[in-house]
Amino acid sequence: MRLSSLLQINIDRMLLLGPPGIGKTSIIKQIAISESEKRNKIFVDLNEKFSADEILKNPDKYYVYYRIIAPYFNSDIIEFPKIVDGYVKLFPVEVFEVLQKCEGILFVDEITNVQIPHIRTLFYSLLDSKELGSHIKLSHLKIVAAGNKIEHSEDAETLPKPLRNRLIIVNVEVDANDWLKWYTSSNSFNEHVAAFIHEHPGYLLYDVDPKYDDGYTNFASPRTWERVGLLLNETKDNIDTKIRRELLMGLLGPIVADKFDSFLKYNVDYHRLKNHYEYWNSLHRSQKLMAIFTIAANINKEWIKFLMWLIDHEPEMVKICLDKVNTKLDMDIVKDLTMLNVQLSKKISLLR
Numbered sequence: 010m011r012l013s014s015l016l017q018i019n020i021d022r023m024l025l026l027g028p029p030g031i032g033k034t035s036i037i038k039q040i041a042i043s044e045s046e047k048r049n050k051i052f053v054d055l056n057e058k059f060s061a062d063e064i065l066k067n068p069d070k071y072y073v074y075y076r077i078i079a080p081y082f083n084s085d086i087i088e089f090p091k092i093v094d095g096y097v098k099l100f101p102v103e104v105f106e107v108l109q110k111c112e113g114i115l116f117v118d119e120i121t122n123v124q125i126p127h128i129r130t131l132f133y134s135l136l137d138s139k140e141l142g143s144h145i146k147l148s149h150l151k152i153v154a155a156g157n158k159i160e161h162s163e164d165a166e167t168l169p170k171p172l173r174n175r176l177i178i179v180n181v182e183v184d185a186n187d188w189l190k191w192y193t194s195s196n197s198f199n200e201h202v203a204a205f206i207h208e209h210p211g212y213l214l215y216d217v218d219p220k221y222d223d224g225y226t227n228f229a230s231p232r233t234w235e236r237v238g239l240l241l242n243e244t245k246d247n248i249d250t251k252i253r254r255e256l257l258m259g260l261l262g263p264i265v266a267d268k269f270d271s272f273l274k275y276n277v278d279y280h281r282l283k284n285h286y287e288y289w290n291s292l293h294r295s296q297k298l299m300a301i302f303t304i305a306a307n308i309n310k311e312w313i314k315f316l317m318w319l320i321d322h323e324p325e326m327v328k329i330c331l332d333k334v335n336t337k338l339d340m341d342i343v344k345d346l347t348m349l350n351v352q353l354s355k356k357i358s359l360l361r
Contacts, residue, residue, distance in 0.1 A: 010179050010180065010181055010182070011181070011182060011183075011184045011187060012031065012032055012033070012036045012181050012182070012183060012184070012187065013036070013184065013187040015036055015037075015040060015179075015181070016036070016039070016040060016043065019151075020037070020040060020114075020151060020153050021151040021152065021153070022136060022152060022153075022175065022176055022177060023153050023154070023176065023177045023178075023179060024120070024136075024153075024154045024155070024156065024168075024176045024177070024178045024179070025037075025153065025154070025155040025156075025179055025181050026121075026155075026156055026157070026158055026178065026179065026180050026181065027155075027157070027161070027180060027181040027182060027183075028157065028161045028214065028216075028230070029157055029161060029162065029230065029232070030214075030230030030231055030232035030233060031181070031182070031183040031214060031230060031231055031232075032183060032188065032191075032231045032232075033118070033155040033181065034076065034116070034118060034155070035191070035231075037074075037076075037114060037116045037153055037155070038054070038074055038076075038116075039191075040114065041072065041073075041074035041113065041114040042074075044072055044112075044114070045072035048072055048112070050069075050070060050071055050072040050112070051070055051071050051072070052071075052072055052073075052074070053071050053072070053073045053074070053111075054073075054074050054075075055073050055074065055075040055104050055107060055108070056074075056075060056076050059107075061103040061104075061106060061107050064107050064110075064111065065106065065107065065110060068107070068110035068111045069111075071111045071112075071113075072111065072112050072113050073107060073108065073111045073112070073113035073114075074113055074114050074116070075104060075108060075113070075114075075115050075116065076116045076118055077115070077116070077117050077118065078118050078119055079117050079118060079119050079120045079122065079123045079128070079132055079154075080119055080122045080123050080124065080128075080164070082128060082131075082132075105141065105145050108145075108147055108150060109145060109146060109147065112149060112150070113150055113151070114150065114151045114152075114153060115135075115147060115150045115151070115152045115153070116153050116154075116155070117132055117135065117136070117152065117153070117154040117155070118154075118155050118156075119155070119156060119157075120132055120154040120155065120156045121156030121157055121158070121162070121165040121166055121167075121168065122156065122157065122162060122164040122165055122166070123166070124164065124166070129166075132154070133169070133172050135147070135152060136152060136154060136172065136175065136176060137172065137175050139152060154176075183213060183214055183231055185206055185207070185210030185213045186210075186332075188206070188213060188231055189203060189206060189207060189302075189333060190332065190333050192206075192234075192235075192238075193302055193305050193306045193333040193334075193335065194306065194335040195235070195238075197235040197236070197238040197239045197242070198238060198302075198306050199237070199238035199239075199241045199242055200277070200299040200300075200302050200303045200306075201241060201269075201272060201273055201275070201299060202234055202237055202238045202241070203298075203299070203302035203306075203333075204272075204275075204295055204298035204299040204301075204302055205268075205269055205272050205295075206234065207298055207302070207329070208294075208295065208298065209268070212229055212265050212268070212269075213229065213230075213231060213234065214229065214230050214231070215228060215229040215261075215262070215264070215265050216228045217262055226262055226263070227258075227259055227260055227261065227262050228261070228262045228265075229260075229261045229262060229265040233260045233261055234261075236260055237257065237260050237261065237269075240256060240257075240260070241273075253270070253273075254266065254270050257269060257270055272295065275293060275295045275296050275299060276296070276299075277292065277296050277299050277300045277303070279300070279303065282300060282315070283311060283312075283315065286315060286318050286319075289319065289322070289323075290322075297323070297326060298326075298329070301326050301329050301330045301333075302330075302333060304316070304330055305330045305331075305333040305334045305335075306333075306335075308334050308335075308338065308342060308346070309342065310341075310342070310345060313342070313345045313346065313349060316330060316331075316349055317349060317352065320349075320352055320353055320356050321356070324353055324356045324357055324360070327349070327353050328353060328357075331346065331349065331350060331353065334346065
C-alpha cells in the first residue's frame with residue numbers, strides 16, 4: 010500500500026511494515042495533524058516542549074501525538090510513586106497523564122526491533138488492550154505501530170500469531186510522486202533534489218547491492234534525501250566540491266551520489282526568469298524541472314503570471330507544477346490557481 014493511502018483510512022491498531030527511511034513516521038504525524046484539523050482541535054506533539062498543566066485544564070481542546078521508539082523505551086519511567094494518605098500510590102508521568110485525557114495518536118516505532126522480552130510484552134499488551142502497565146488506560150487513543158521485516162533489519166523479530174491476529178498488518182511502500190508532493194512544502198526542500206527524483210524516481214529508495222555491502226555503506230531513502238536537501242541548503246556553494254561529494258556518498262551510497270553530484274552542475278537564474286520569460290527556452294530540461302519545483306514551493310501571483318505564459322509553451326511543465334503546489338494557501342492565490350487550472354485544461358484539450 011502506498012503511504013499516502015493511509016490518509017484515507019482508519020489506522021487504529023495497525024502495524025506498518027516497510028524498509029527504514031521511507032517516511033512511516035512522517036505520514037503518521039501528518040495524519041495526526043489532519044485529524045486535529047478535522048476536529049477543530051489544537052495539535053500538540055508531545056515529543057516537543059509542551060505544558061501538561063495547560064493541556065489538562067481543558068483536554069478536549071487538544072489532539073495529541075506521541076512517538077515511542079520501542080527498542081529504547083524504559084518501562085521504569087511510565088509511573089512514579091507518591092505517598093497519599095499514608096499509602097504509596099503510582100501516578101503516570103506527565104506525558105502519559107496527558108495521553109489518558111486527550112484524543113490523539115500514539116505511535117510505537119521500530120516495534121519489530123525490540124530485543125528485551127518484558128518490553129516486547131509491554132507493547133504487545135498496549136496494541137492488544139490499549140493498556141500500558143497496570144494503571145494507564147488509553148482506550149480513546151488510536152495506536153499505530155511500525156517496524157521492519159527481517160530482510161530490512163538485522164535486529165527485526167517476527168511477531169507472535171496471537172498479536173498478528175489482533176492487528177491490521179499493512180506492507181507500505183514509498184511512491185515518488187506522493188513523496189515529491191510532500192517534499193515540495195517541507196522545510197528540507199531543495200530544487201536539485203526534487204528535480205533529480207522526478208527524473209529518476211527509482212533512486213528515491215535505492216538499496217546497496219548485497220554483493221558490495223560491507224556493513225558500513227549508506228543507501229538512498231526518503232530520509233537521506235531530506236538530509237541531502239538540508240545539507241545543500243546550508244552549504245550552498247560554500248563547500249569544496251570534493252568534500253560535498255564525500256558527504257553525498259555518506260548519505261546516498263556511491264552509485265546514487267555519483268549520479269546526483271553530476272546533476273548539481275545545473276542552476277537557474279530566477280531573477281532573470283521572472284523578468285524575461287524567454288530565458289525559459291534556453292534552459293535544459295533538468296533546469297526547467299528545478300524551476301518548476303521551486304515555483305511550486307514558492308507560489309505567488311508573480312509566478313502565476315509566468316505559469317499563464319508557460320501554458321502556451323510547455324503545458325506539461327505547468328501540470329507538474331500544479332500537481333505539487335501546497336493546497337494550504339491564501340484564498341486569492343487559490344482563486345488564481347483555479348483560473349490557471351481552467352486555462353491549462355483548455356490548452357490540453359486543444360492539443361488532443
